Amino acid sequence: xxxxxxxxxxxxxxxxxxxxxxxTYDTSDQSYGLFWYKQPSSGEMIFLIYQGSYDEQNAxxxxxxxxxxxxxxxxxxxxxxxxxxxxxxxxCAMRGGYNQGGKLIFGQGTELSVKP
Amino acid sequence: GAVVSQHPSWVICKSGTSVKIECRSLDxxxxxxxxxxxxxKQSLMLMATSNEGSKATYEQxxxxxxxxxxxxxxxxxxxxxxxxxxxxxxxxxxxATIAGGQSTDTQYFGPGTRLTVL
Numbered sequence: 001x002x003x004x005x006x007x008x009x010x011x012x013x014x015x016x017x018x019x020x021x022x023x024t025y026d027t028s029d030q031s032y033g034l035f036w037y038k039q040p041s042s043g044e045m046i047f048l049i050y051q052g053s054y055d056e057q058n059a060x061x062x063x064x065x066x067x068x069x070x071x072x073x074x075x076x077x078x079x080x081x082x083x084x085x086x087x088x089x090x091x092c093a094m095r096g097g098y099n100q101g102g103k104l105i106f107g108q109g110t111e112l113s114v115k116p
Numbered sequence: 117g118a119v120v121s122q123h124p125s126w127v128i129c130k131s132g133t134s135v136k137i138e139c140r141s142l143d144x145x146x147x148x149x150x151x152x153x154x155x156x157k158q159s160l161m162l163m164a165t166s167n168e169g170s171k172a173t174y175e176q177x178x179x180x181x182x183x184x185x186x187x188x189x190x191x192x193x194x195x196x197x198x199x200x201x202x203x204x205x206x207x208x209x210x211x212a213t214i215a216g217g218q219s220t221d222t223q224y225f226g227p228g229t230r231l232t233v234l
Contacts, residue, residue: 035222043207045160045225091159095221102148102213104223106159 006107021077023092034075039089122226137195139210145190146212154207200233
C-alpha cells in the first residue's frame, strides 16, 4: 500500500529565512510522482512542485526546491527566503503508476507560519 | 492555463435536501476528475474518481448512493450530496488532470465548496 507521512504538524520560520518541510513515502511502484501543494486559508490547493521517480535531478520552481532522496524515500520541500504570504498548510502527495488510476495520496499536512 | 472552477463556493442547506456541486475545467479537457472531502485541520480524503462517459469509481467506505457523481462531458463533473445531513458538512474539492494515467500528470484543483447542513 502507498503511504505519505508528514511528521511536522506545525512549523515556524522567520521571514527571509529558509525552511524545510519533511515528507517520507512508501510505495512498491517503480514509477511514481511526488507533488507538493500549498493550501492557504481560502482553501484552494495550489500546485507548487513535482518530482518524478526517475528524475535524477532535484526539482526546482522559483523559491521552491524538492530534496529528493530516493533510497531514503523522502521528498522534502525547501522554501528559500520565506515570505509572509507563505503562511499556509502544505501537503505532500504521491501519485502511483498507470494501474493506480492517477489517484493522489496526501500526507497529513504541515502548517507553516512565517513570522515578520 | 489549467484552471478548474467549482460552483457554488459555499452552500447552506436544510437536513434532508440534496445539493449539487459543479466542477469545470475552464481551459482544458479533463478525461479524469477527482472528488475529495476535507474536514477542518485535516488532509484531503479521496472520495471518487470520475471518468468522462463512465461510472465513477468510489473509494472504500464512500456511499455511492449518497454521493452521486456524473461526468457528462470532458469539462464538467458534478457531485450531488443526496439527503444531506449535518455530518455531511465539509469542504468538498475537485481536481482534474489534463491527460490520465501517467505519473507526471498534475492534478489541478478547484477552489472548493464549503457545505453546511443545518
